[in-house]
Amino acid sequence: MITRLQPRTAPDEIADLRRRIAATRWPDDVGDDWSRGTRPTALRRVLHAWATFDWPAAEARLRAEEHLLVGDPGSRVHLWRTGTPGAPAVVLVHGWPDSFLRFRGVATHLADLDVIVPSIPGFGYSDAPGPDEGGPRWNAERLLTALTEIGVERFAVHGGDLGAAIVDQLALLAPDRVTGLHLTDVPLWRVADDDHLSAEEQAWADAAEAWERSEGAYGAQQRTKPQTLAAGLTDSPAGLASWYLEKFQAWGEGDVFDRIPLDLILENLSLHWFTRTAGRAVRVYFDRRRFPPVGGRVTVPTAFGLFPYDIDHGVESFARRWYPTVRFTRFPSGGHFGAMEHPALLADDLRAFLADV
Template sequence: MPEDAPRPEPFTPHTPPAALEDLRTRLRATRWPDPAEDTDWSQGTDTAYLRELVAHWAEDFDWPAREAELARLPHFRIPLGGHRIHYVHVRATAPAGPVLPLVLSHGWPDSFWRYTKVIPLLTDPGAHGADPADAFDVVVPDMPGYGYSDRPVGPAPDSVAVAGLWAELMGALGYARFGAAGGDVGSHVSRYLALDHPDRVVAVHRTDGGLPVFAGDPADLSPEERAWFADVSAWSTAEGAYAAVHRTKPGTAAVGLTDSPAGLAAWIVEKLRSWSDCGPDGERGFTQDEILTNVMLYWLTGTIGSSMRMYRANAAIPPAQLTRRVETPSGFSLFRGDVLRPPRAWLERTTNLVRVTEPERGGHFAAFEEPELYARELRDFFRPYRAAATG
């Protein structure tokens, strides 16, 4: 580690018993709305399902056991850009060749939680039936205002600023060159890492292309691109109300979501279900305990408001930034159950596209839903770039 680099400190998640007792009291006192006439989630979170989840949360969910599982990962916090950034850092186990450092960026509504299943598959592939030569050193930070990272005191940083923090973090850990990967907001952060630090990012992998921004003549778009733009517009009208709230009035919603655990669960669970490759019950990709672990990381840290404000910050990114082309080698895994999967023509227009695949299972949270598939995608994509990072 460079001598003048900020110094990480070990961190162990720990919840005081009083915080859990307060949570149970609030859950048991939930005031429930009238159920919607539709029971297919078409109006948002299904009340009957949420009642069942909240009852389990209040009476049976063993958070201390879950927290102990999370604490087995090596957690750290480090001062960067006026924030204490939390991250998980796991080095490769028994590598059989050059080790590629890899920074994984999460999205909303999640945190480092997104990658907890995939970390061992990436750091110790030989123990999971894969080639030991494909081992990574994995770094998974929580963005400012998410998880165990500090909530920003002033304005929330946008994805450009967070990419700069990640570059600083990787330098502090001694990684001169590295790979970047992510989805959702983490896709944006990974993109700006590649754009602003092309001498350090050897390749970038993403699970989505983000919302399209095009400053050229629409006639220059391919038929597939025009159809995709129309699909994005229709999806935003039907499903994008949450993002409009986050961009415009996050403080209003944050009051209720920070005060009511049932309300917080409703806000998050509906997205976990609608964006994932799940069955009708919403739990093919996630068990109730896995859902609640994710929700608890928002509840206990009080970060739902600060996470939403990042949308407002990103909405102010200048258009000139949004339309920059990524020249770093780029790969995409467009999982079948994800939303707004872009056509190849758009990816070729906006990036130096070297690989695109369509895994048969998995959705927006593919690293958690299908960790084996996701790990395989990363191994296959980054394999040609290992020497570039270590040479």
């Protein structure tokens, strides 16, 4: 079943958000920096702007685009389709704490291709996995079914963060359909299956472990007790904005507002707020722990485009051992949300890779 998405939030829902923002109970101020978490002045700036953000105008833009719900009710996958019908297809898969909106700018630079941007199940307009479903492999299978239903048989894929694991599994599931695999990180989870790490590769794994100890509390919470967190993210605009904003700041270089357009941050917050999916979105970490990616060497031609201020930087030798790597690029700037920060840079690298394969 394929239906056209026509999002339209009721005015009283928007009024309710504004009332909640106005009634925010602010925590005590212990210093205006990011060292203890979200900077107070940054959060106030976001909430002040969110209170007057024109979400109906954003929804009107969505209605003017091709947004599809594919599948039966309860298991639908949202797909944003843009670009040029009949051109080579490329599928772009986002991560957390963002959404399909991550690729707004990238899609503009790939307008001559058939661009398909799904919402990961549980995020935004996609239905959530059931209690015994989820994980990168399951998400890849659900996406593969949706692509088949809209008539897309062969396609390239791109992903970063959670999306990297999903498109990795897509390449393993359907190597005859995936024409190329483009990633913005070298999947660290494969280290557990590799007994022959070089000194450089071991240092990379050790650095990731050290980062997890100092910065990974959010992930531990989301992997183990996501429903506890879900209550605050669903009920409090300040709680949702604070949880997301700290990651937008921490996983890049410099001030977040210099890197990511404020309207894009607000649109992403609004999407998760009005669809009431922020709690479901964090559950993807819990599902990934229960249903980890399936191993095995990828056979699809692969490219890596790594941003220097991302969470980790990857090692080329490791990438080449697990993937038939035809391109390995280290960008001069950008962080975890490079698709938002430097959409043209990412699009150019992806286009060059597609030309190679």
